[in-house]
Amino acid sequence: MNSGAQSPVKEPILSVRNIKVYFPIQTAGLFSGTIPLKAVDGVDFDLLAGETLGVVGESGCGKSTLGRGILQLLELSDGNVVWMGNNIGGLSFREMKKYRKQLQIIFQDPLASLNPRMTIGDIIAEPLTVHYPELSAEERTQQVKDMMDRVGLLPLMINRYPHEFSGGQCQRIGVARAMILKPKLIVCDEPVSALDVSIQAQIINLIKGLQEDFGLSLIFISHDLSIVRHISHRIMVLYLGNAVEVADRKRLYNNPCHPYTQALISAVPIPDPDLEKAKQRIVLQGDLPSPLNPPSGCVFRTRCPLARDLCAREKPRLQQIDPDHQVACHFWQEAQDQRII
Amino acid sequence: MLLDVQNLTTRFHTHDGEVCAVNNINFSVEAGECLGVVGESGSGKTQAFLSIMGLLAKNGSADGQVYFDGRQILGLSGNELNNLRGVEFSMIFQDPMTSLNPFMRISRQMTEVLSEHQGLSEKDAVKRSLDLLDLVGIPEAKKRFSMYPHEFSGGMRQRVMIAMALLCEPKLLIADEPTTALDVTVQAQILELIARLGSELNMATVLITHDLGVIAGLSDRVMVMYGGRIVEKAPVRDLFKQPQHPYSKGLLESMPRVDDSNNKSLYTIPGQPPDLQALPLGCAFIPRCEHAFAPCENQVPDLVKISSDRFKACHLEELP
Numbered sequence: 093m094n095s096g097a098q099s100p101v102k103e104p105i106l107s108v109r110n111i112k113v114y115f116p117i118q119t120a121g122l123f124s125g126t127i128p129l130k131a132v133d134g135v136d137f138d139l140l141a142g143e144t145l146g147v148v149g150e151s152g153c154g155k156s157t158l159g160r161g162i163l164q165l166l167e168l169s170d171g172n173v174v175w176m177g178n179n180i181g182g183l184s185f186r187e188m189k190k191y192r193k194q195l196q197i198i199f200q201d202p203l204a205s206l207n208p209r210m211t212i213g214d215i216i217a218e219p220l221t222v223h224y225p226e227l228s229a230e231e232r233t234q235q236v237k238d239m240m241d242r243v244g245l246l247p248l249m250i251n252r253y254p255h256e257f258s259g260g261q262c263q264r265i266g267v268a269r270a271m272i273l274k275p276k277l278i279v280c281d282e283p284v285s286a287l288d289v290s291i292q293a294q295i296i297n298l299i300k301g302l303q304e305d306f307g308l309s310l311i312f313i314s315h316d317l318s319i320v321r322h323i324s325h326r327i328m329v330l331y332l333g334n335a336v337e338v339a340d341r342k343r344l345y346n347n348p349c350h351p352y353t354q355a356l357i358s359a360v361p362i363p364d365p366d367l368e369k370a371k372q373r374i375v376l377q378g379d380l381p382s383p384l385n386p387p388s389g390c391v392f393r394t395r396c397p398l399a400r401d402l403c404a405r406e407k408p409r410l411q412q413i414d415p416d417h418q419v420a421c422h423f424w425q426e427a428q429d430q431r432i433i
Numbered sequence: 434m435l436l437d438v439q440n441l442t443t444r445f446h447t448h449d450g451e452v453c454a455v456n457n458i459n460f461s462v463e464a465g466e467c468l469g470v471v472g473e474s475g476s477g478k479t480q481a482f483l484s485i486m487g488l489l490a491k492n493g494s495a496d497g498q499v500y501f502d503g504r505q506i507l508g509l510s511g512n513e514l515n516n517l518r519g520v521e522f523s524m525i526f527q528d529p530m531t532s533l534n535p536f537m538r539i540s541r542q543m544t545e546v547l548s549e550h551q552g553l554s555e556k557d558a559v560k561r562s563l564d565l566l567d568l569v570g571i572p573e574a575k576k577r578f579s580m581y582p583h584e585f586s587g588g589m590r591q592r593v594m595i596a597m598a599l600l601c602e603p604k605l606l607i608a609d610e611p612t613t614a615l616d617v618t619v620q621a622q623i624l625e626l627i628a629r630l631g632s633e634l635n636m637a638t639v640l641i642t643h644d645l646g647v648i649a650g651l652s653d654r655v656m657v658m659y660g661g662r663i664v665e666k667a668p669v670r671d672l673f674k675q676p677q678h679p680y681s682k683g684l685l686e687s688m689p690r691v692d693d694s695n696n697k698s699l700y701t702i703p704g705q706p707p708d709l710q711a712l713p714l715g716c717a718f719i720p721r722c723e724h725a726f727a728p729c730e731n732q733v734p735d736l737v738k739i740s741s742d743r744f745k746a747c748h749l750e751e752l753p
């Protein structure tokens with residue numbers, strides 16, 4: 093099935109059940125008080141060891157909140173996160189410490205995520221200092237240098253500061269810091285979005301190579317459907333905090349069954365003038381609705397070309413339409429039949 | 434030829450010396466065509482067109498000749514340029530707030546331009562503004578006419594900026610990364626709009642972007658920039674089917690594609706984008722080029738004609 097990466101063991105390393113993250117928002121005026129912004133509104137999935145789950149969707153759809161919620165970097169409003177058999181949902185920062193070695197994160201903005209006053213050696217070593225204080229300075233330095241070498245940084249640069257590095261190199265520093273504890277899962281939150289095209293490919297290959305060498309599981313968050321297709325085994329499409337389609341890579345791109353997924357894929361420009369100019373495109377009307385005031389029923393109905401009465405009344409559940417494929421749409425069969433892409 | 438740029442060089446004076454952001458570039462734009470401009474950040478795309486528009490930062494200066502409709506416009510005074518900018522040619526940016534006044538209602542921003550440049554009456558100016566908002570796809574334009582820029586969503590604000598740029602029916606629209614900050618479904622709307630406006634208004638467009646996919650769908654011709662220079666210029670099909678410069682070829686090969694099921698390692702261009710203050714003596718691409726050979730080291734390759742409508746700046750006879 094998943095050519096390229098070794099086929100994952102069929103035991104989930106992570107199970108996410110019905111997780112919700114609501115942010116209380118102050119409202120002014122007549123009805124002042126707080127109302128919940130439902131950034132993530134009941135998401136379920138399993139992740140296997142060695143597997144990459146791609147998470148796609150437009151800005152504000154809850155991708156980063158989901159990633160942070162899973163790692164308990166944000167407080168969950170509801171739901172369970174089971175990591176290797178332990179429920180870590182709602183654990184305090186201190187209680188999470190023993191799991192942090194296994195669970196890491198890489199951020200979008202490489203430079204902003206690095207402390208400007210620390211040398212890159214200290215930045216990469218910091219997790220070691222926290223989790224393995226017994227290591228001698230020499231051992232620590234050696235591990236840092238080995239990791240720098242592995243991610244494509246010259247070990248002799250160990251005493252330099254982040255601002256002396258380009259965006260691509262800063263992202264390598266971020267990868268080295270996330271990898272130094274040999275974690276089992278890394279949440280990659282738009283790790284290449286801020287990088288130039290020629291540097292994106294370098295970082296994608298690096299992350300993929302590390303995954304294969306260390307058997308890492310990845311949650312790869314991105315708005316770029318081309319990159320997600322390239323790197324993921326399975327993909328979840330989010331819209332306004334809801335998973336609208338989850339499928340293995342092949343099915344999602346060859347047989348998308350949710351109208352939103354279809355529109356997303358058809359909107360991505362293809363670097364081929366003949367294909368691109370001939371392509372039929374589903375151009376969605378309008379913008380994403382405010383998550384403070386999501387549509388009733390199906391969250392996608394205000395932009396959906398197939399929407400009808402039922403969609404306003406009843407929220408479609410994420411249903412299994414094939415062993416490797418789930419869709420949340422009342423009329424997915426129709427969407428599948430009408431597909432133009 | 435609508436726009437003819439000859440030997441354009443743009444320098445910035447900074448406290449650690451001079452930076453040559455655009456280095457002796459030559460190109461033209463024909464009436465009604467769409468020219469795509471690609472390159473990585475810092476390759477000089479934006480500064481080249483800001484130079485043409487007379488909008489460089491204070492520490493910058495541009496040399497060369499820029500002919501618009503036959504008239505030399507580089508170095509014109511601010512007053513003279515004000516009569517051309519937004520009238521004969523307009524430029525739009527990634528961030529719409531660079532062109533919109535946050536404290537002024539859209540209605541006033543639009544009608545003021547029309548009364549100032551076209552001498553339209555209040556009534557005609559309102560009508561023309563509403564027509565344009567309609568044209569760029571603002572639903573219920575009348576209702577939104579008196580809103581402030583921040584009251585529009587990202588995609589709508591981009592449309593308002595485009596409408597502003599089109600008020601005086603320019604012959605040329607320069608769009609600098611107009612969709613980079615937008616989501617892909619909104620990007621599709623804006624690209625469709627730009628293509629439609631180009632053909633309906635017979636307006637030439639320059640589309641500056643780092644995204645080769647965007648270029649592929651919209652452009653007639655493409656120029657590729659690297660380190661402040663043009664390294665390749667070609668009709669869009671030729672560039673994508675048979676890139677002739679190692680950098681263009683590398684860029685194309687390193688991009689994952691949404692229509693490609695392959696998940697093997699991506700081709701990569703090694704190394705980093707060039708530092709304009711420490712460019713190599715010869716070809717700027719040499720530290721990253723797998724084809725580099727002796728002449729590349731001390732001689733900057735000129736942009737030369739390789740067939741009737743193709744140009745490249747590379748010492749290689751032909752790319753293997």
Ligand SMILES: Nc1ncnc2c1ncn2[C@@H]1O[C@H](COP(=O)(O)OP(=O)(O)O)[C@@H](O)[C@H]1O
Nearest residue numbers: 445454473474475476477478479480481490709
């Ligand atoms: N005011 C300025 N002072 C000094 N350097 C500048 C200034 N504005 C731009 N530059 C430099 O000019 C180069 C080209 O920039 P730009 O045209 O913006 O590239 P692109 O649009 O291709 O990303 C960059 O190295 C940039 O840092």
Ligand code: SF4
Nearest residue numbers: 390393396403421422
């Ligand atoms: S449930 Fe209705 S509105 Fe939602 S995606 Fe399906 S057809 Fe569209």
Ligand code: SF4
Nearest residue numbers: 716719722729747748
């Ligand atoms: S001139 Fe030489 S270094 Fe430059 S692109 Fe051509 S072969 Fe490569």
Ligand SMILES: [Mg+2]
Nearest residue numbers: 478479609610
């Ligand atoms: Mg730019």
